Amino acid sequence: MAYIGVSPSNGVRRKHTYTATASQTSFSGAGAEGATLSYSDSNFVDVYQNGVKLSEADYTSTSGTAIVLATGATVSDIIEVVVYDVFSVADTVSKSAGGTFDGNITAAGTLGVTGNVTLSADASVGDDLSLVSDGSIVNFGENSEISLTHVHNSGLTLASSVGATTFKIGRAGATDAKILFDGNAQDYHIGVDDTNDSLVIGLGNTLGTTDSMRFDANGIITKPLQPAFMVKPASAQTGLAHNTTIVFGTEIFDQNADFTNNTFTAPVTGRYQISFTLYFENVINNITNFYVTLELSNRSIYTILDPEAYDLTVTNLSVNFSLLCDMDASDTALLKYMKNGGGDTTNGNANSYFSGYLVA
Numbered sequence: 520m521a522y523i524g525v526s527p528s529n530g531v532r533r534k535h536t537y538t539a540t541a542s543q544t545s546f547s548g549a550g551a552e553g554a555t556l557s558y559s560d561s562n563f564v565d566v567y568q569n570g571v572k573l574s575e576a577d578y579t580s581t582s583g584t585a586i587v588l589a590t591g592a593t594v595s596d597i598i599e600v601v602v603y604d605v606f607s608v609a610d611t612v613s614k615s616a617g618g619t620f621d622g623n624i625t626a627a628g629t630l631g632v633t634g635n636v637t638l639s640a641d642a643s644v645g646d647d648l649s650l651v652s653d654g655s656i657v658n659f660g661e662n663s664e665i666s667l668t669h670v671h672n673s674g675l676t677l678a679s680s681v682g683a684t685t686f687k688i689g690r691a692g693a694t695d696a697k698i699l700f701d702g703n704a705q706d707y708h709i710g711v712d713d714t715n716d717s718l719v720i721g722l723g724n725t726l727g728t729t730d731s732m733r734f735d736a737n738g739i740i741t742k743p744l745q746p747a748f749m750v751k752p753a754s755a756q757t758g759l760a761h762n763t764t765i766v767f768g769t770e771i772f773d774q775n776a777d778f779t780n781n782t783f784t785a786p787v788t789g790r791y792q793i794s795f796t797l798y799f800e801n802v803i804n805n806i807t808n809f810y811v812t813l814e815l816s817n818r819s820i821y822t823i824l825d826p827e828a829y830d831l832t833v834t835n836l837s838v839n840f841s842l843l844c845d846m847d848a849s850d851t852a853l854l855k856y857m858k859n860g861g862g863d864t865t866n867g868n869a870n871s872y873f874s875g876y877l878v879a
Contacts, residue, residue: 535600542591546598547584557584558602567599568592711736746786747876748778756867765797765811765854767873774876782853783875785846793852793875794841798868802836806861811838816850821857843878 535550549555558564561580566573568588579587586600612618700707711718718734722744733741753768767781777784785791793813802809810823822840846852854873856865 531604533602533604535602537598537600539592539594539596539598541594544588544591546586546588546600547582550600555584556586556600556602559583559604563603565601565603567597567601569597570599744775745877746777746791747774747874748772748783749872749874750778751872752867752869755869758863759799759856759858759865759867760863761856761858763856765856765867765871765873771872782851785848785850785852785877787877788847789845790878791844791846791852791875792841792878793844795839795854795871795873797838797854797871799836799838800834800866800868801864803861803864806865807859808857809836809865810857811840812855812857813840813842813844813852814855815844815846815852817845817847820844 533554534552535546535554535556536552537546537550539546547556558580561575564580564586566578566580566586568577573588577589579589586598588598592598612620709718714736716736719730720732722729722731730741730743733743735741749771750767750773751769751771752766756763756766764781767778770778775786777786783793795811795813797811808823808825810821813820820840820842822838824836824838844852852875856867858865
């Protein structure tokens with residue numbers, strides 16, 4: 520059945536005209552029209568000598584780039600080679616409007632992209648991978664996976680030539696993002712390449728502007744946000760009565776700002792090392808029991824002395840304490856002066872200290 524409608528293919532006719540020299544047999548290259556002779560099928564080639572069409576026995580057309588006459592031409596003979604080709608309208612992607620490639624694409628040279636690149640499936644890199652940013656963010660989004668099964672000694676480079684650069688894995692609202700080192704009895708190293716550099720794990724919107732952990736070139740780790748405090752009284756606390764909270768008006772340090780109003784408040788659930796050294800004066804001998812209470816939200820811990828047993832007034836007395844305590848988030852810790860019997864003559868010296876920090 521004949522094709523109905525406009526044919527999807529179109530014919531192309533190219534003419535190559537040559538002026539022969541004496542006894543010339545081979546004709547190739549650019550003719551008088553400027554086009555270089557080429558053909559893919561000898562069945563679609565016609566050869567004319569001085570306007571007369573030659574039979575296929577009069578020439579050879581097998582190379583695809585030349586016509587060779589069986590008998591040499593006479594000087595100034597006009598040899599015309601007419602090549603017919605068939606082409607179909609190409610399945611192209613528009614340069615200006617863009618489009619989609621459904622099949623595989625191979626680039627033998629360098630692929631340069633000035634816009635964004637989105638990889639919605641696996642990406643395979645046969646050699647070194649270099650992601651270079653001029654200050655913009657390179658994003659690996661939700662459910663994406665970067666698999667490096669073989670990295671050469673030159674390694675994987677994520678670098679920027681100017682300014683600060685962020686390489687982001689995951690996005691807000693998505694499931695947890697993970698970096699997995701998967702091997703068999705292998706060591707994996709994360710480090711810096713300069714003794715003046717530090718490895719920083721931080722908090723912040725994009726660039727981790729608040730350090731949460733820092734490793735220096737000597738392997739020393741600091742945690743600037745780890746809860747830790749040390750306080751002392753601003754002045755002496757005189758005439759201490761039973762069940763009096765010991766006042767600490769001077770903060771030597773309060774990392775993470777968890778100490779206020781004589782009280783430490785645990786910001787997270789964990790194990791906290793709590794310590795104090797308290798200096799008292801004028802503890803009289805008629806006090807039956809003298810003790811300091813570490814009052815925690817979940818329990819109270821006592822240090823007890825009995826001045827009456829010694830039958831004397833103690834001019835100076837130090838109480839030292841250190842214990843690892845369990846605290847839930849928002850639990851509190853404070854110190855109280857306690858006594859049974861006797862007068863309120865005991866004074867708390869300003870050279871006393873109360874401290875604590877999160878261990879685990």
